[in-house]
Amino acid sequence: MRVSELVQRTGTPLATIKYYLREGLLPAGRSTAATQADYTEEHVRRVAVIRALSEVAGLPLAKIRQVLAVIDVPGDDLFAALGTAVGALPPYPREQGDDLPRARAAVERLGMRWDPDYPAAAQLEHALAAAEAAGLPPTGERLDAYGRAIGALAEYDIRAMPHGAGSAVEYAVLGTALYEPVLLALRRIAHQDAARRLLEGSAERPGERPPAG
Amino acid sequence: MRVSELVQRTGTPLATIKYYLREGLLPAGRSTAATQADYTEEHVRRVAVIRALSEVAGLPLAKIRQVLAVIDVPGDDLFAALGTAVGALPPYPREQGDDLPRARAAVERLGMRWDPDYPAAAQLEHALAAAEAAGLPPTGERLDAYGRAIGALAEYDIRAMPHGAGSAVEYAVLGTALYEPVLLALRRIAHQDAARRLLEGSAERPGERPPAG
DNA sequence: TGACTTCGGATAGTACAGGTATCCAATATA
DNA sequence: TATATTGGATACCTGTACTATCCGAAGTCA
Structure with missing residues (x-):
């Protein structure tokens, strides 16, 4: 054409x-x-x-170029390709010490094995530090709840992953990037739904709209 | 000072x-x-x-201004404030028809009550349309898996919400915005963990690094 | 008291991302 | 043959989030 x-x-x-x-x-x-x-x-x-x-997914074009390059030529090491490709996805925390104390504590609490060099580790540290700075540090209870839910989700994703090397990379990258917004939108809708269910029957005054958060 | x-x-x-x-x-x-x-x-x-x-959270300053304004003066309608504030969070799908066919199908499949006017609904439609355009439409099975996980998560969030009007708005907005990156980072780490567990013992060749996707 | 620093306030400039717009000469196509 | 489309190059534009500079008043230390 x-x-x-x-x-x-x-x-x-x-x-x-x-x-x-x-x-x-x-x-x-x-x-x-x-x-x-x-x-x-x-x-x-x-x-x-x-x-x-x-x-x-909100990727800058420079990162899209990297991601596409890995999809196009995954190379012979599937795992390296997956790491490179998913590591190119945003957000991009600025470099900091190799300490990652908050991320380490969280992941260990959840009983996950992890690689502190994986970019998501720094992302987690950054996000937790920001939540703490804003006055909303995660409770252990919240971490547990998040870990359980996310663990189930991740396990589904991996089980559903195709087997060929090239398609696995493409699946991992596009799936990670494209289903993140789906997840977040679902979460907001689920918040609305949960709030409605939990507050229905409690002290709701007539004429009030159901919660949206 | x-x-x-x-x-x-x-x-x-x-x-x-x-x-x-x-x-x-x-x-x-x-x-x-x-x-x-x-x-x-x-x-x-x-x-x-x-x-x-x-x-x-990646909010543009203009949106941060809106969010802060709602936190500062929540007004007397808690639910309206929640809707406004969370609606100001990104991403910002461009306007489209009121149809939202993919979002409607997904949410109805998950048995959630929802408000199609809530911005998250358009976000979900947009995200699902993009996944479809890129060749990765969600299977019903995947939607079910996501819905179960996210539903549990959202229910925890709402149960843990404080009761005062002002603090509820602040909790909802900051919690929604600040815990999204936490969630996404955890998901990537959980992917890595799940991949390792599921592939350990299968056809892993020696010398290969564990999967990172 | 006087030199030096800091401050609020205003204005201008910078850097980058992600496009848009225009122009040109070489073809297609009707 | 007349008109439209194309590849290719280049210039330009818009928005976001700062960053830098200047000014004159006011505080601070010797």
Whole structure:
């Protein structure tokens, strides 16, 4: 197909397509003449992935480039590829000491084995430190509740993972990135639902709207 | 305390403090003279909250301003305040039809009562549409697994919510925003842990690093 | 008292991300 | 042949979040 069709199929402006080509996010089409190139279904899908990672997962284009590179050429070490690819996902905590005291305490409490060098470890430390600084440190009880729920979820994700090396990397990266927003949106809706159920029958005054938080 | 101390206590540059004052995120100190003002512990905490919402939760300052305004003056309708405040949190899906077919199907499958006008509903629709466009539509099985886990989590959050109106809003907003990154980091660590457990004993070749996805 | 520092307040500038817009000459296509 | 489209290059724009500089008044220390 020609660019115009790619534009129409993906709903992405031509200028943006050209920008992605310039930035190396989108491979060039097969050149059929000096002013003509041929694009495929792969290009359509690639644009969809780029926009999903950008708009929904909030990745900066530089990171999307890294992620796509790993998906394209996973190499022979599946686990290294998974680590690289998922490590490229946001957020990106600035470097700090190798201490990670809060993260260490949390993960050990939950009985998980972990690798402190894995970027998620620094993310966890950063997030816990911020919650503490804002005056909302996690109670042990809350950590337990979160750990149980998240553990079940993660186990499902891993069990459902495909077996081929290339598809596993793609599944892990896109699944991690694209299902995070799903998770967060579900959480907010579940909050609303839980609040309604728990407060229904308690001291709700007539005319009041059900809680939304 | 004087500005210099606020700078030192929060680790935030003076120029940035001034910027927050200009932008109305931080209330001015009590003016003691034309070139002197007095800041309190409240200011220290407020800066910590701003930075946590900005760096960890990724909120743009404009949204932080809205969130802080609701925390400061929750008004008399707790539920409206909760809705407004949590609705100000990212991501911000662009407007679309009132249809939300994917979100509706998902939420109904999970047996949750929901309000399609709540921003999280549009977020869910957007996230599911993106996953679908990228070639990873959710299976019913996955939705069930996510719903069970998230439902348990949300129920804990609501049960642990404080009862006063002002503190409930602050808890809901900061808890929603600040614990999202905690959740996501835990999920990635749990993935790693689950992958290790499930693959240990299976066809793992020696010398291979444990999975990181 | 006087040098030096700090402060509030205002304004201007910077750095980066993520596009948009325009122009050109070479083709396609009708 | 007339018109539209394309690849390629370059310039430009918009928004966000700061960062830097300057000023004149006021506090602080010797």
